[in-house]
Amino acid sequence: MPQISSKQFENFGDGLLTICEADERSLTRTKLEHIRYGNRTVGVTRYWKARTAGNKVDKLLAIPLAVLGADLIEINDVVILENETDWLWDRMTFDKSEMKDHAGHYQILQVQPKFDSKPPALYLSLEKLVHPYKDGRDDGG
Secondary structure, three states: OOOOOOOEEOOOOOEEEEEEEEEOOEEEEEEEEEEEEEEEOOOHHHHHHHHHOOOOOOEEEEEEOOOOOHHHOOOOOEEEEOOOOOOOOOOOOOOHHHHHOOOEEEEEEEEEEEOOEEOOEEEEEEEEOOOOOEEOOOOOO
16 A cells, blocks of 8 residues: 655745854854745744743744755854844834845744655744844855
C-alpha cells in the first residue's frame, strides 16, 4: 500500500529579510542578506512556553534550510524585515530615506530546524524590538 506523505509544504514568498549581529543596541555586522521567508502561525504551545520563560513570540518565520551560511544564525541576532517599514513611525514626519532606517526589527529567540517539511526549513521565533537598533555596520546596511 502506498504511504501517504506527511510532509508539510513550506512557502517562502512573504518577503525578504536580513540577519545582523548586534551588540549594545547597535547592529555590528550583516550575516545574511535578502533571504526569502514565509510567515508561519505562532502556536498556542510555543506562545505560552515563551511567555512562561519571560519572552514574547511576535512572529514565526520559515526560511529555507539550504540557505548558505544558515549555520551562522544564532539567538539574539536581529532580523530586519525588508518589507516591514513604518510600523511605528508617522509618514508625515519622516521622508522615505529616513523610513528605510526604521524597518521592522526583531530579535531571534529560537532557531529550530524543520526537517519534516518540503523543502526543509529553519523556523525563527522572533520578538518585536520596540526601539530599532542603531546601524553601526561598516556597509551602512
